[in-house]
Amino acid sequence: MKKITIKDIAKAMGYSIGTISKALSNSHEISPVTKVEIQKFANEHGYQSNQYAKLLRKGRTNIIGMIVPSIGNPFFSQILEGIEREMSETTYNLIIMQSADDPKLELKHLEMLSKKGADAVVIAATGNHLSLRYLQRLKDEGTPIVLIDRTNYAINTYKIGIDNFKVVYQGISQLVNRGKRKILFISNLSPGTSMERRRGYIQCLRDFDIAYNSDYLLSIATNSGRMEVLEQLKNKLIHLVNSSSPPEAIFTASDQLTYLTLEALHAIGIAVPDHLALIGFANFQYTNIFQPSLSSIVQPSHEIGSQAFAILSKILDSSDNEILAAYQNIELQASILTRKSSE
Amino acid sequence: MKKITIKDIAKAMGYSIGTISKALSNSHEISPVTKVEIQKFANEHGYQSNQYAKLLRKGRTNIIGMIVPSIGNPFFSQILEGIEREMSETTYNLIIMQSADDPKLELKHLEMLSKKGADAVVIAATGNHLSLRYLQRLKDEGTPIVLIDRTNYAINTYKIGIDNFKVVYQGISQLVNRGKRKILFISNLSPGTSMERRRGYIQCLRDFDIAYNSDYLLSIATNSGRMEVLEQLKNKLIHLVNSSSPPEAIFTASDQLTYLTLEALHAIGIAVPDHLALIGFANFQYTNIFQPSLSSIVQPSHEIGSQAFAILSKILDSSDNEILAAYQNIELQASILTRKSSE
DNA sequence: CTGAAAGCGCTTACAG
DNA sequence: CTGAAAGCGCTTACAG
Structure with a gap:
């Protein structure tokens, strides 16, 4: 069942290669009768054009x-x-x-x-x-x-x-409306999104007249290994939770950070949402079976x-x-x- | 910054096309001196071979x-x-x-x-x-x-x-060793894996001298929509849980069924593991933050x-x-x- | 309406 | 060691 080419068709039907090519690409140069005849033959013999010859050309x-x-x-x-x-x-x-x-x-x-x-x-x-x-x-x-x-x-x-600014602004608003004022914002280092997301956070705080606290702005490099990121998060969270002014809520600005933050909170024994509320970017389809069911920012991926x-x-x-x-x-x-x- | 071809190099260096081609593919036919010279020139001029011409040939x-x-x-x-x-x-x-x-x-x-x-x-x-x-x-x-x-x-x-038989056998064994004898086995319809997985389940029951109950063997078509599968699972689970002989544990034999079963159990208000234990195939990286943390069969994907x-x-x-x-x-x-x- | 011919960028027997 | 030539499967001006 070898591949059949234009040349094979030309030989079999007694037309030239050019005519076959034109007929198959439905060129107006070829008479309707011939076209149909050739196309039928090609179909019946399972002709499939060689993409690479085409593309090379x-x-x-x-x-x-x-x-x-x-x-x-x-x-x-x-x-x-x-x-x-x-x-x-x-x-x-x-x-x-x-x-x-x-x-x-x-x-x-x-x-x-x-x-x-x-x-x-x-x-x-x-x-x-x-x-x-x-x-x-x-x-x-x-x-x-x-x-x-x-x-x-x-x-x-x-x-x-x-619209990164907007959705973060909305997420933070929700937290504020539930009485949270000390909101930790965790983002990765990607300049492509984190600026806008951070801007949404800061603007929202401002609009709600909440003092900005630089301790609540956390940037984490996520391109090291999973375990390393997890350790970093655990350390930072332990530190903050035991500080004189512990956060009441967390907003995580990337999927991976959301999962890892939740994992870190579990690991260090902090109950969500009783101790600390959490909302974050998350596109996994089943975040409703998380512990607890996760308030998620879902993108139209x-x-x-x-x-x-x-x-x-x-x-x-x-x-x-x-x-x-x-x-x-x-x-x-x-x-x-x-x-x-x-x- | 147009693409440079073998022909361009040949013209520029005064060699034939064939010689350039052979030099670039490190053919023994070409003298070392010429080869180095040609390869150097190609590198400096950013020559990149056209894959499609090569493949066509x-x-x-x-x-x-x-x-x-x-x-x-x-x-x-x-x-x-x-x-x-x-x-x-x-x-x-x-x-x-x-x-x-x-x-x-x-x-x-x-x-x-x-x-x-x-x-x-x-x-x-x-x-x-x-x-x-x-x-x-x-x-x-x-x-x-x-x-x-x-x-x-x-x-x-x-x-x-x-080894589907083996890992299911081990999973079921764990459940039995924890005192579960009424184990519901949920698999999809894929003949490529479900046979062996089911065989592991049945053989394990047999080895532990547990009576086989066909009500505990559930097959679910998973190629319909997510909501439809979820509904099916909820109905089946409600029915079984309220039956005269409700299961004590569930084994789910595919990732999707694991997530959806957990979701269904949440939806109908059945506590895991208090009411019903669960173990299943699951390759999502963060099944430890599920509610509850999920006993997972992980494949070396x-x-x-x-x-x-x-x-x-x-x-x-x-x-x-x-x-x-x-x-x-x-x-x-x-x-x-x-x-x-x-x- | 149909055909002959050049050429896309490459490789590889074959000569020399 | 180097070159000339054919050919991979296709398209497209150009003739007729």
């Missing part, structure tokens, strides 16, 4: 490169789901790579994608300046770039994320993925690979599931 | 196709992580597709992979006979196939999973991925794409994390 690869910190993180795996569902039956190919939030690895992956001739790149970037410069260069060379999740970077391109693909396919499908009128910064709506952990 | 695509039920399921996303880490800096390309455990979609994806000319396929198959037949055909045509997770199918190829790639790269890298001596059925070790839910 057209100078394209149809590869969309994607870099995320970790596929195992449900937030990113859901984004991936969203892309895959749209893409699977197209001729595009997705290549996925994990940066582990390591700038060096990220840069290596970008170089690899360039080497593989990726026609577009989707990335949740670490924010490392070398990577950003590389992205800028790719963009200048004509490769469309879509920044997802972490969008607050000074590069003028397509961006898809959420699937939609982030599907929109990224929508934008790219629009650009790549346009004959001259033209960049759309204006770069868009799409801010989708995140939602808050209020549950026991913040009661 | 060699009749290969270097595409590895992968089909899993759902990328969002942490178990499968971890397998993906395992593959990606090994593969990212190679010239192989992974194409991922989701079957949603839908046989029709699975078959469509397989056809797509064949159309794209995948050089190999990695699949957690539904077990649908049309798909299995298609896989068999691909295999017969020379495409290496690796079955992951669901390995109990009558197709003679590479298989990577766990990353290793399943990395081994799949290891096998394939070995086959595909061998010049004649030869199938290795014998097909292997690799059974990795799963582990049991015993925690509060089964106390």
